[in-house]
Amino acid sequence: MRLLKPIDSCGIMLSYRCQCGCRHCVYACGPRWQGWMSRDLLEALLLAIRDTWENPRGLHLAGGEPFLNFELLLLAVEKCREYGLPIEYVETNAGWCTSYEEAREKFRLLKEAGLTGLLISCSPFHAETVPLRRTLTALQAAEEVFGPDRVILYLPHFVELIRRFEMDRPVPLSKWLEAYGLEEAGRLFWHGERTVSRKHRSFLERPQEGAFG
Numbered sequence: 001m002r003l004l005k006p007i008d009s010c011g012i013m014l015s016y017r018c019q020c021g022c023r024h025c026v027y028a029c030g031p032r033w034q035g036w037m038s039r040d041l042l043e044a045l046l047l048a049i050r051d052t053w054e055n056p057r058g059l060h061l062a063g064g065e066p067f068l069n070f071e072l073l074l075l076a077v078e079k080c081r082e083y084g085l086p087i088e089y090v091e092t093n094a095g096w097c098t099s100y101e102e103a104r105e106k107f108r109l110l111k112e113a114g115l116t117g118l119l120i121s122c123s124p125f126h127a128e129t130v131p132l133r134r135t136l137t138a139l140q141a142a143e144e145v146f147g148p149d150r151v152i153l154y155l156p157h158f159v160e161l162i163r164r165f166e167m168d169r170p171v172p173l174s175k176w177l178e179a180y181g182l183e184e185a186g187r188l189f190w191h192g193e194r195t196v197s198r199k200h201r202s203f204l205e206r207p208q209e210g211a212f213g
């Protein structure tokens, strides 16, 4: 008797290398890692997945930050298509995204290679190293290329909260602690804006800048 359903989803980390080094990263990715998966290993891995995966629903590509090695990322997407693997999305922290045109071009190349969607990270931990403007630039370019339904911003409720601190520079966690206090900030990181108490509402109700202004 089979106790577990066959796995229907899987992800491939092309590297542990990531310019962010978020404090909450479950894989302990960060800038100290240098290596990337070799092209041979990548191809062998994808072929092995194709040959053994009984219940393929969706595969995603991640890191680390996969856009730091765009050639390898593009190859991975091409190979997924060549081997008939259902690639769902690529994950990115958008920290590389300083130019709308460059982002759009990279997304266009990935789409041409077979990619149909993107996941962009957004949280107080990512905001410690990624200015919100880069996250929103990546979001806008990705929605133009893949369509709004094919781009996941994870997690969207943090956009407004981060925007109130800063658009163009990283926001250290200490700023959240100063604004909300330890307990409230902890709740906020876990649940989002709905848990903020009345005494902190005035901070949240400050006038907002335009997202791309």
Ligand code: SF4
Residues within 6 Å of the ligand: 018, 019, 020, 021, 022, 024, 025, 026, 027, 028, 029, 030, 063, 064, 065, 093, 121, 126
């Ligand atoms: S951006 Fe993602 S992969 Fe990079 S350190 Fe943060 S959580 Fe880890």
